[in-house]
Amino acid sequence: MSQAMDALLDLLDIERIEHNLYRGVSPKDEWQRVFGGQVIAQALVAAQRTVQEDRFVHSLHAYFMLPGDPSVPIVYNVDRIRDGSSFTTRRVVAIQHGEAIFSLSASFQIDEPGFDHQIDMPEVPTPEDLVSLDELKQKFLHAAPENVRRYWERERPIEMCPLSLTHYVSDKKLDPLQNIWVRTTGAVPDDRRIRAAVLAYLSDMTLLDTSLFAHGVSIFSNRIQAASLDHAMWFHRDCMLDDWLLYAQDSPNAIGARGLTRGGLYSRDGRLIASVAQEGLIRQRQPRQS
Incomplete structure (x- = not known):
């Protein structure tokens, strides 16, 4: 178990402070705002409870x-919208400094039999057929800006094995497609609810990047103001997370300073575990007047 994975599980073990009220904290690091995947995962945990x-x-x-402000706790207020015979609906509002910073609606269902189909996983090299992340870093990151290097060199609970890092060091316009192998850096407890929360956490990683591929600019560029605006996720099949999952992403549209990205998370054996969609702000900053 890595220290980063231990820390993530601690973050997801939010504190109950009152009926329908929970409190979560953020890691104490140098980032100026809370990672969106953390807020999604903690809000989901609050709803699950x-x-x-x-x-x-x-x-x-x-x-x-x-x-989100990482220096203060986040309070999660759960609204028990409906408890039906098969489905349950919850709404969660995350609050800091007396203001709502995030809202989540989630639906829960009892396990039922039914029709079963999925689209096939893209054909890509396996993680074992790719160069290691260390080799990718040596190849691409020596010429990358300092903030890009810092992002990829930090210890994290999720290991990523991208097929390429070209978009971080090149202004070449690329097809808006990205495939990344991901897995946890330590074991996840054998608890389906925790696995869903960890999956929600990692689902926010790298999505917004893909919407910029077609424009030859990185999300780390000082020419871009970037932020997640909304996030949707559908959980199809349960899966252990300590083996590689393929995160296949595409961006079908960008307009109005917003980029739309879709993703599918596949197990190594090709099962579609979850589908994701996100729209994010990708606003071009105006050059400063001299």
């Missing part, structure tokens, strides 16, 4: 309203 044990999340829809 008000739901019957035989019901599991099948979808969530979230909006980011204000940047």
Whole structure:
């Protein structure tokens, strides 16, 4: 178990402070705002703790309203919208400094039999057929800006094995497609609810990047103001997370300073585990007047 994975599980073990009220904290690092995946995951955990044990999340829809402040706790207020015979609905509002910074609606369902189909996983090299992340860093990151190097060199609970890092060091316009192998850096408890929260956490990684591929600019560029605006996720099949998952992403549209990206998370054996969609702000900053 890595220290980063231990820290993530601690972050997801949010504190109950009152009926329907929970409190989460953020890691103490140098980042100026809370990682969106953390808020999604903690809000999902808060909702899960008000739901019957035989019901599991099948979808969530979230909006980011204000940047999260990592220096203070986040309070999660759960609204028990509905408890039906098969489905349960919850709404969660995340609050800091007296203001709502994030909202999430989630739906939970009992396990039921039914039709079963999925689209195939893209054909890409396996992680073992790719060069290691260390080799990728040596190849691409020596010429990358300092903030890009810092992002890729930090210890994290999720290991990423991208097929390429070209978009960080080149202004070449690329097809808006990205495939990244991801896995946890330590074991996840054998608890389906925790696995769903960790999956929600990692689902926010690298998505917004893909919407910039077609424009030859990196999300780390000082020419771009970038932020997640909304996030939707559908949970299809349960899966262990300590083996590689393929995160296949594409960006079908960018307009109005917003980029839309879709993603599919596949197990190594090709099962579609979850689908993701996100729209983010990708605003071009105006050059400073001299």
